[in-house]
Amino acid sequence: MSKSPIADPVAEVPAPATKILSAPLTNSFDYTRSLGPVLSPFALALRDGKILGSKGSDGRVSVPPVEFDAGTGAPTTDLVEVQPVGTVTSWSWEPKPEPGHPLDKPFAWALIKLDGADTALLHAVDAEDASQLKTGARVAAVWRPDRRGWIKDIAHFTLADAAQPAPANTDDTEITGKDGNVVITTPISMTIEHTATEEESWYLEGLKAGKLLGGRVTTGEVYFPPRQVSPADGSRTTDRVEVSDHGTVTTFCIVNVPFMGQQIKPPYVAAYVLLDGADIPFLHLILDCPAEDVRMGMRVKAVWRPEEEWDYTLRNISHFAPSGEPDADFESYRDHL
Numbered sequence: 001m002s003k004s005p006i007a008d009p010v011a012e013v014p015a016p017a018t019k020i021l022s023a024p025l026t027n028s029f030d031y032t033r034s035l036g037p038v039l040s041p042f043a044l045a046l047r048d049g050k051i052l053g054s055k056g057s058d059g060r061v062s063v064p065p066v067e068f069d070a071g072t073g074a075p076t077t078d079l080v081e082v083q084p085v086g087t088v089t090s091w092s093w094e095p096k097p098e099p100g101h102p103l104d105k106p107f108a109w110a111l112i113k114l115d116g117a118d119t120a121l122l123h124a125v126d127a128e129d130a131s132q133l134k135t136g137a138r139v140a141a142v143w144r145p146d147r148r149g150w151i152k153d154i155a156h157f158t159l160a161d162a163a164q165p166a167p168a169n170t171d172d173t174e175i176t177g178k179d180g181n182v183v184i185t186t187p188i189s190m191t192i193e194h195t196a197t198e199e200e201s202w203y204l205e206g207l208k209a210g211k212l213l214g215g216r217v218t219t220g221e222v223y224f225p226p227r228q229v230s231p232a233d234g235s236r237t238t239d240r241v242e243v244s245d246h247g248t249v250t251t252f253c254i255v256n257v258p259f260m261g262q263q264i265k266p267p268y269v270a271a272y273v274l275l276d277g278a279d280i281p282f283l284h285l286i287l288d289c290p291a292e293d294v295r296m297g298m299r300v301k302a303v304w305r306p307e308e309e310w311d312y313t314l315r316n317i318s319h320f321a322p323s324g325e326p327d328a329d330f331e332s333y334r335d336h337l
Helices: 036-047 198-208
Strands: 022-034 051-055 079-082 085-094 107-114 121-126 138-143 154-159 183-195 212-216 239-243 246-255 268-275 282-286 299-304 317-322
Antiparallel strands (some): 051 079, 138 154, 212 239, 268 282
16 A cells, blocks of 8 residues: 555644743642541550550451451450561562652661561661562661651661660650540642743743733633633633732632631631733732721732742732722622622
8 A cells, every 4th residue: 555645744833932930849738637546555655665566356466556356347455565576578679769768778668577466567677788688587676766656766677686675765745635646747748840831931920020911812801810721712822911910809708717837817818809901800818907898899909028029929919908999890890700
């Protein structure tokens, strides 16, 4: 069969008209929880340099302890101490440690059955190289001096056949709640390299220069922040439009409930603000007035941080405050709610 003389179509993507911005982006969340009536004694024992397991109805000891008997489903009530020395049942070598790993040099992840236990515990084993590890190797826990009641109180295990005594604990932070159970906070985070779209890039460049740049789509609406494509027909944003830093409150919420990480003392107002020149409101804070005075139609103005603090972020605007102008007529923003 002869090859068609017609070349395969090739899509041509025009070069961006602005510098594309890229930066690390970290999303983080501190997860706080109570360990309950079984894992709390386990955590408190770790703080004391001891390891507890749960004894089931069949006599088997699980480390870490389980909250319910695997055979009967009954809540665990029998906790027993096991030895901080044990046997490697399987292992895997980690040649390139990552941030957050228990050791900053090559080490082994291993399943370790502690003396007195019937199940294996996953932890790190310190060794010079992989040739020192084998199934059946004897290892002992190495304790941290600053123990806070979690599995990291065991810094790692080392190749040894004898238990090493735990040093005196140097951390006296209170870790139990009102019910006597241990409360721990686990930081969870993920960092990625975020590359902005062309529209997002010139929007962020505008913020760095103290300008609010929206994007006009083919159907005529001006979005702030700009969209890459029109939500109406999927076509690209066509024009940059500088909008005002004055606007109108369309809807709002008074925040009365405190939460972890809150930067403003309640009560305060989070509101959708329709900037003059834009067709879609966006969310920001309303401050510098009593929360109960905020209302739909209220005219507000941006309060900018000092210019030396400006960066590629909407946080350049600290908040919005009443502008002193008469309230906007409802008909002027009803179609933008």
